[in-house]
Structures are given as C-alpha cells and as structure tokens.
Amino acid sequence: MRASWQGMGSGQRRFAALAPDNGAPRRVLPVNGSRLGLFLGLLSTLSPAVVQAGHHRRSPAYSGIFAGPADHSGRQTLCPDTGLLAEAKRVAQQFDLSPGDIARATDHCLEQIRHALGHHGATQLPSFVTKVPNGSEKGIFLAVDLGGTHCRVCSVDLHGDSTYTLIQTKHVIPRALKVNPSHKPLFAFVADKIADFLSQHPEADVESVEGKALQRDEYRRLGFTFSFTYESHSLSSGTMLQWDKGWDIPGAIGRDPCEMLQTAIDDLDLPVLVSAMTSDSVGTFMARAYTSPWSSSTLVGAVFGTGTNAAYVECLENVRKLHTHDGFRNRRPGDLMIMNTEWGAWIDDDETIVPTTTYDTQLDAASANPNRQILEKLTSGMYLGELARLAILQLYREKLFDMTVHDESALYNEEAVDSSFLSFMAEDGDESFGQSRRHISEALGAQGVSVNDALAVRLIAAAVVRRAARLAGAATAAIILQSGRLELDDPAGKGVESLCREREVTERRASWRWGRTAVWSLVRRAFNYVMCCFTAQDPDDMSTPENEHQRVEGWDNIDVGIEGSLFEFHPAFEKEMRRALQQVPKIGPDGERRIKIGLAKDGSSLGAALVAQSVQ
Numbered sequence: 001m002r003a004s005w006q007g008m009g010s011g012q013r014r015f016a017a018l019a020p021d022n023g024a025p026r027r028v029l030p031v032n033g034s035r036l037g038l039f040l041g042l043l044s045t046l047s048p049a050v051v052q053a054g055h056h057r058r059s060p061a062y063s064g065i066f067a068g069p070a071d072h073s074g075r076q077t078l079c080p081d082t083g084l085l086a087e088a089k090r091v092a093q094q095f096d097l098s099p100g101d102i103a104r105a106t107d108h109c110l111e112q113i114r115h116a117l118g119h120h121g122a123t124q125l126p127s128f129v130t131k132v133p134n135g136s137e138k139g140i141f142l143a144v145d146l147g148g149t150h151c152r153v154c155s156v157d158l159h160g161d162s163t164y165t166l167i168q169t170k171h172v173i174p175r176a177l178k179v180n181p182s183h184k185p186l187f188a189f190v191a192d193k194i195a196d197f198l199s200q201h202p203e204a205d206v207e208s209v210e211g212k213a214l215q216r217d218e219y220r221r222l223g224f225t226f227s228f229t230y231e232s233h234s235l236s237s238g239t240m241l242q243w244d245k246g247w248d249i250p251g252a253i254g255r256d257p258c259e260m261l262q263t264a265i266d267d268l269d270l271p272v273l274v275s276a277m278t279s280d281s282v283g284t285f286m287a288r289a290y291t292s293p294w295s296s297s298t299l300v301g302a303v304f305g306t307g308t309n310a311a312y313v314e315c316l317e318n319v320r321k322l323h324t325h326d327g328f329r330n331r332r333p334g335d336l337m338i339m340n341t342e343w344g345a346w347i348d349d350d351e352t353i354v355p356t357t358t359y360d361t362q363l364d365a366a367s368a369n370p371n372r373q374i375l376e377k378l379t380s381g382m383y384l385g386e387l388a389r390l391a392i393l394q395l396y397r398e399k400l401f402d403m404t405v406h407d408e409s410a411l412y413n414e415e416a417v418d419s420s421f422l423s424f425m426a427e428d429g430d431e432s433f434g435q436s437r438r439h440i441s442e443a444l445g446a447q448g449v450s451v452n453d454a455l456a457v458r459l460i461a462a463a464v465v466r467r468a469a470r471l472a473g474a475a476t477a478a479i480i481l482q483s484g485r486l487e488l489d490d491p492a493g494k495g496v497e498s499l500c501r502e503r504e505v506t507e508r509r510a511s512w513r514w515g516r517t518a519v520w521s522l523v524r525r526a527f528n529y530v531m532c533c534f535t536a537q538d539p540d541d542m543s544t545p546e547n548e549h550q551r552v553e554g555w556d557n558i559d560v561g562i563e564g565s566l567f568e569f570h571p572a573f574e575k576e577m578r579r580a581l582q583q584v585p586k587i588g589p590d591g592e593r594r595i596k597i598g599l600a601k602d603g604s605s606l607g608a609a610l611v612a613q614s615v616q
Contacts (some may be wrong), residue, residue: 020487084400088306088456092463099583108353109478112346118320127282128235129338133290135162142222143608148245148306153197156609183252191264219273223608226257227280235276245307248368276611279340282309283607287602288561296558305564308380312479314339344376359390379468381419381566389417391460402450409445423570425461468571473580563603
C-alpha cells in the first residue's frame, strides 16, 4: 500500500515509507467536515487523529530555517554560532527568495502561460480532456502510471459517488531502461508488468474473458499516465517531445507513446487497448476533481514528487493555438480545455528570473539536459537531495564538520542523497537532534555526528526545500491569476471564471451527496482508528486526506490538488507555498485564504482511469 505519513510520529513515518506496495484493494472516500461540528466533536473523544487525519501535521518543535531547536513549551534554544553554523547559514541564505523575487517569478510565469496559449512549443500543451469530473463517473478501468522512478499497474473501480477501489502493483524502473538508445526495452518492461498484473489479479477483470475470442473493441480499456513531455493530438495519440527526470531514450523522440505501449502489449497478445493517454499533472487534476470535498470545482492539479508539473482548467477560447484545429472550429462560449503546463520549463528562457547558486550550476551542468527544465531542477524531489549534498560536501571539504565519512559515503556520490533525507531532517524536534544525527549517520555513513553537525545539515536541507516550495507557490499563483477566479482587474487575460463559470456551475456536485459522503467517511475513520489499536494498520490508509480549512459553499474557494512525496511528507512544504502566495501582490493574505490545497491521493492512477472513462 502507499505509505501515509499523516497522523504518525517521525519514527513511524520512516518505517511506513519503506512499507512495500502489496497491491491490496482499498476503497477511498473523500472526507468532508461541513456542517458536522457536533459529529466531529463526538469523534474527537475517540482520538484527535480521527478529526485531524489527512492534515499536514507539523512537528511541534519545527521552527524554521534559522532557529535552533525548540523545547516542549515552544521556546527556542539557540546554538552557539560556530564557524560551521555561520557557514551553514551563509549557504542557506543563498537559497533565499525575497518577496520581489516571488513577484517577479509569478509575473514571468504568467507571461509564459499567455504566450504559450497562442504558440506551439513544449509548454501549455492541450490535453484534449474537455470535461471536468464531478464524482458521478462509474466503471472499472486498467491504468498504467509511468513515472520518473516507478511503474504502477492498476485496476480502478469508480463507484460514482466520488469514491473508488484501487488495486495496484508498483515496480522500480531499472536504470538501463531509462537511459537507452531504443524505446523497445522500456515498453516491453511495462507490457510484461501488465501481463503479470492480469494474471495475479483476476478479480480486477470486469468479466471473465477466458475462452472468448474478443474483438478489439471488446478489449479492456487502459488509461496511460505518461509523465514526460509530449504533445497530444487526441486523447489517444501524441508525439514524444523530450525527456526529463534524468531519462534519455532518443529512439522514442517523435514517436507516439500510446502506439509504443500498444505495440508492446500486442506482442504479448494481451486483450488490452490503450484508449487514452494523459500526463501526471492532468491525472492529478482529474483525481482531485473526482474526490474534492469542495463545492467549487477544482482549478489546478500539481505534482511535486520525483519531477514536477501542473495542469489546470482553461477556457477553450483562450487556447488560441487550437482555434484552427478541426475539432475546435465550432467551439462554444464556456467550452473548457485541461492544459498540461509542463511548467518545469517556464523559466528556461531567462536565467535572471530566479536567483540561483553555484550548486544549481553544478547540478545543471551534470544533468542529462543542461540549460533545460530549470524550474523543475529548482523544485522537484529528484534534484533537491543532490543540491543539499553538494552544499554539505563543500562545507565538509572545508573541514568544518565534526563528523567524518568514509570514501564510499553517499556524500561523495552523485545523486546518492534522496529528497526524503530532507523531510527526515525537518521532522526532528529533539534538543539533541537524536533522530537527525542517527539519520545522517545512516544516510551518509558518517561517524561522530555532533549536535552542530545536525543543525548545520538541517539549516541547509530546510533552505533547499523552502526555496522549492516558494517557487511552487509562485508558479501556482500565476495559474490562479490567469484563471481570473480572484476577480481581479486584469484586462490582459480573459479568465476562466468570467467565460466558463456558467458551465462549471451546472456541473457542481449536489450538496446532499456530499453530506452523505462526509458522514460515512467520518464513521469509517472512527472505525479504522479503533481497529488500528488492535492491528498494525494505519487509520489514514483508507481515506483521501481533506484540506485543513473548513468547507465554504460557493465560489469563494479555489481548489488545488497536489500529489507527490515532497508535498505529502515534508512538514513545511505547504506552509512555504502559502507564504509565497501571500507575497504575490495580486493575491495577498486575503486571496491566499481562499486557496484550498489538498492531497490528491493516487492522482496519476485514478486520473488515468478517469481519462479512459471520459472517452467511452
């Protein structure tokens, strides 16, 4: 099962993160606290975890980048400003972004959005998904999620009430398949995993196909989440444009990912048809729209995991590059298009938009795609651990640390420090940093890790993540401004709110269904909590997390769904995102309070199934 860190202590989270995905089916229910205060109060007598499950729980001792540890009363204890700590602070300050930097980055991203809506290129790619899920969708679909690190094969049963059952297997993609002249080994690997899944999970079939000679139109429908840059020509075809996340398969460039996968599936004579392809961000958007607890429709789906990307709802009238497309010549006012932003490339054209460090320069030069995907390199999990490693290594070579490491240490090996290391550093609130010191010893193979060593590493780790989260906030702010949902005086762009509001209102969920779902979801949480007292099961495993804010009816909410380990597991990521949103002049604190951010569980898998459902 997918690890869920909410409601756990840091020690529990470490073991949960290592738990294998056993492919067990799970029914997922969105949680809604609207008009259920009394019921919540009763449930809270069982455990605060029942009410708070799904929130991004902050470590009570977590106090920011430049502060020392906090005691249990919340008071900070300052560590002596030694040579190591002074240098660590100096390094950390290089990752700082001022309010002016945030505003400038947001303005640049907004310019990129509007320019790319009228010009073909590697960003602002139409997904050809033109309908936003409303929770009533039904059916059983296969899904493949091909991401930067793993390949997931799933069966998704959409129940039609914003809930679903998911059966999945998860496989690490070998390095030899990620960097390869030919595309064939990669897609043969994926097809093999589909075959294994079908043989291991016959319960995932809609109906038994044994002994039947199926026609192609009777094959199982599969939604394909392809987390790399491609241009869609329809829901089931596209052209591969470029690789990222450290991948390099030149033989795939210019080819259709759907066709490459279908060929590999046909080679195994599997009764499976790749009926729709989507990006990870579009999948996340679709999943959030299906499960969202808010009455207003979802605006953004974003991914902050190995890589980063976002998708959002755009008014088709604004997508000028599609106006001559045969399928959209007869567009109507209010027609929608889900846009795959590929925002990792939004600042590639101007290196002065965001201040960078010498560590960024080193990382970019050593990457598989120098001078490209710069925003991704500053914000995604694949690169943040490496940035921290480079900074720590510099201070170690200056002989400032008390600790020592052996020659085979991860500190000396490129890309050997995972971004999860940064999350662990943020979790430890002990004055002696016992957990941090132990994790540094384990992750870096270090001996004699002192309190000052741990504090220095924490300063650097927090600074790297803080910059990433604030840039994520700036990019998200640009989409929100483009949408017009804050009803700002912005005549340069026709917002989705003004042009498409009527259609979205008609697709809004019925309030009675949400009330029913909320009650059963909370009952389920209470039951799961009680049961977990007798088992090792995490009470959060079965539920889609809910946003911290109280549900507000109407159009005041701007719903943002996010998937990815960086957002899910780092205790300060959302807080820093929100701080950046507040610093955008056209949003400010009042606008930020209207932005509801929630975890989109199983986004890529559930989203692929929803896209496959949309083509029926």
